[in-house]
Amino acid sequence: MGKGLDTRNMIIRKSAVIFNQQGYTGASMSDIMKATGLEKGGIYRHFKNKDELAVEAFDYAVDVLRKTFRSAAFGKKTAEEKLISVLSVYSNIAEEPPLSGGCPLLNTSVDTDDTHEVLNGKAREAMNEWLKFLELILEEGIQSGEFRPDIDIKEVSIFLTSAFEGSIMLGKLYDKSLYVQKYLNQLHQYVKYCIKL
Numbered sequence: 001m002g003k004g005l006d007t008r009n010m011i012i013r014k015s016a017v018i019f020n021q022q023g024y025t026g027a028s029m030s031d032i033m034k035a036t037g038l039e040k041g042g043i044y045r046h047f048k049n050k051d052e053l054a055v056e057a058f059d060y061a062v063d064v065l066r067k068t069f070r071s072a073a074f075g076k077k078t079a080e081e082k083l084i085s086v087l088s089v090y091s092n093i094a095e096e097p098p099l100s101g102g103c104p105l106l107n108t109s110v111d112t113d114d115t116h117e118v119l120n121g122k123a124r125e126a127m128n129e130w131l132k133f134l135e136l137i138l139e140e141g142i143q144s145g146e147f148r149p150d151i152d153i154k155e156v157s158i159f160l161t162s163a164f165e166g167s168i169m170l171g172k173l174y175d176k177s178l179y180v181q182k183y184l185n186q187l188h189q190y191v192k193y194c195i196k197l
Helices: 003-026 029-036 040-044 050-073 079-086 104-111 117-143 153-174 178-195
Strands: none
Touching (some): 003 029, 029 040, 050 079, 050 104, 050 117, 079 117, 079 178, 104 117, 153 178
């Protein structure tokens, strides 16, 4: 990898955290310059504007999540284990979130609602991918006989995601992982009594 590409990737990595913590509007080029140690010209040598950098930073943030979720599911023997593991990745949100600042899907969708059509569209695409990922786990559970065959996979994935993202928001708001832990307690109950055979 050449030095220019290394620098470009470093800018994306560090900007992803800035955008995730401060939002598109709140993140200034000064913040990005400070985080990267580069002058504005050094950043604009790699990106034509803030919009292009924000989109690439969001793609990077989503890839971090994608790898985190896949890693959480990897090696789990049952669909139930995969589901619980994947929905537990923010269990220590106060100290060890997958990406500093909380969930980039949640943050970007709220931050760009009615303000940045491209980024909001990217957030919807990423959310569609996430919902499909959950649906595949639920389908696997039905096929293996773990989950009830009559559950509405789309409805369950939307419900689980809504509760999941809500717990992340509460954990960030109060800077405590306790809220995610409370959600996980209820998640176990939901799986046991609502979707398992």
